[in-house]
Amino acid sequence: MHNNVDELFQQLWTQYLQVTPSAEKICQLLGKGEAIINDHIALRTFNIAKVNLEVLAEHFKKVGYEEKGQYNFEAKKLSAKHFEHSDPDQPKVFISELRVEECSEELQAIVHKLVDKVDASVTTAPEFVYNGAPWQVSKADYQTLISESEYAGWTAAWGYRANHFTVHVNKLSGYTDLESVNEALKAADYRLNVSGGEIKGSKEVLLKQSSTMADTAVATFSDGELEIPSCFYEFAERFNMADGNEYTGFVAASADKIFESTNVN
Numbered sequence: 306m307h308n309n310v311d312e313l314f315q316q317l318w319t320q321y322l323q324v325t326p327s328a329e330k331i332c333q334l335l336g337k338g339e340a341i342i343n344d345h346i347a348l349r350t351f352n353i354a355k356v357n358l359e360v361l362a363e364h365f366k367k368v369g370y371e372e373k374g375q376y377n378f379e380a381k382k383l384s385a386k387h388f389e390h391s392d393p394d395q396p397k398v399f400i401s402e403l404r405v406e407e408c409s410e411e412l413q414a415i416v417h418k419l420v421d422k423v424d425a426s427v428t429t430a431p432e433f434v435y436n437g438a439p440w441q442v443s444k445a446d447y448q449t450l451i452s453e454s455e456y457a458g459w460t461a462a463w464g465y466r467a468n469h470f471t472v473h474v475n476k477l478s479g480y481t482d483l484e485s486v487n488e489a490l491k492a493a494d495y496r497l498n499v500s501g502g503e504i505k506g507s508k509e510v511l512l513k514q515s516s517t518m519a520d521t522a523v524a525t526f527s528d529g530e531l532e533i534p535s536c537f538y539e540f541a542e543r544f545n546m547a548d549g550n551e552y553t554g555f556v557a558a559s560a561d562k563i564f565e566s567t568n569v570n
Contacts, residue, residue: 310368310395313434317346320435321467324522324535327495328470331517331538334493335472335486337479344473344541345387345397348434349460352402353420356428358386361465364434365398373397376557381456381564382407387555396471399555401564403457412453415446419461438464441527451569459567462524462533469516469566471539475551483513483542490517490540498537501562511544511552514559519567537566 322329332341350356362372370388377384378401385401405416419440427439442450442461451458459468472486480486483504487497496518497503506513522535543551 310390310392313364313368313431314343314346314396316432317435317467318470320437321470321536324463324466325520325538327517327520328536328538331472331490331495334489335477335480339478342394342473342476343396344471344539344543345399346467346470347399347401348465349456349468350400350402350465351405351416351420351457351460352384353405353417355420355423355425358384358400358402360428361400361434362386362388362398363429364431369395370398374554376401376555376560378557378561378564381561382454383456383564385555385560389553393553397553399560401456403454403460408457409453412450412457415442415450416457416461418446434465435467436465438462440464441525443527444529444531447526447531447533455568456564459534462526463535467536469537469539469563471541474540474542483515483540486540486542487515498563498566500565500568501559505559505562506556508544510556510559511546512554512556512559513542513544514556514563515540516563516566534567534569539563539566 365388369391373389374387382404383401388398422440447458450461474483498516504513504515516539517537519534519537521532523530523532546552
């Protein structure tokens with residue numbers, strides 16, 4: 306297991322950039338030569354025992370993370386939790402899982418077929434959370450999954466990796482708020498996710514979020530390759546709670562729309 310949080314996140318970042326080249330360019334655009342502080346990453350999985358949320362969480366708990374919040378996404382059939390490190394400067398981790406049993410029998414059959422191929426020992430290896438898909442899905446099965454659940458299709462194709470990294474807008478020296486970050490992104494021709502509005506959330510809920518639409522990258526299927534949406538970059542502006550401390554949680558209504566950054570468009 307990783308004994309070092311920084312090493313784990315470096316591996317996650319390296320793998321993320323392989324399919325999200327825009328993220329590096331955005332770092333240069335917004336950072337103006339300074340390091341970008343990562344607010345959080347997110348991972349996706351299925352709620353099947355061998356690969357469920359808790360299996361992924363274990364990798365982060367081993368390097369000092371603790372569960373801090375639970376979320377439910379009724380329409381998307383997702384459950385999620387977020388985790389925080391004892392060092393508040395470390396990124397938060399948001400892990401979600403698809404409630405497979407709530408989906409069609411066809412989707413359930415495909416997902417179980419994929420997970421059945423995974424040797425349980427693979428899931429405890431340190432690299433599991435940034436090693437991509439431990440199975441190969443066919444193009445036809447991918448299309449079947451994505452037609453019912455974009456989340457299921459994406460997870461089948463890309464597997465275990467950071468679905469997104471997130472710029473902590475408060476820590477950017479050149480920008481005062483999320484609105485100014487969005488303007489800079491649009492001026493540089495990045496497409497933003499406008500589902501539920503360009504900015505999700507508000508000062509009232511202590512969190513504002515926006516995100517790019519995912520890059521596209523070539524994914525390898527059991528019967529060839531397809532260029533499909535890969536990962537995206539998120540931007541979060543956090544506000545202080547009544548006690549003066551920065552809010553560290555998530556807002557389900559906003560996160561619900563952020564998931565749509567990987568939609569095919």
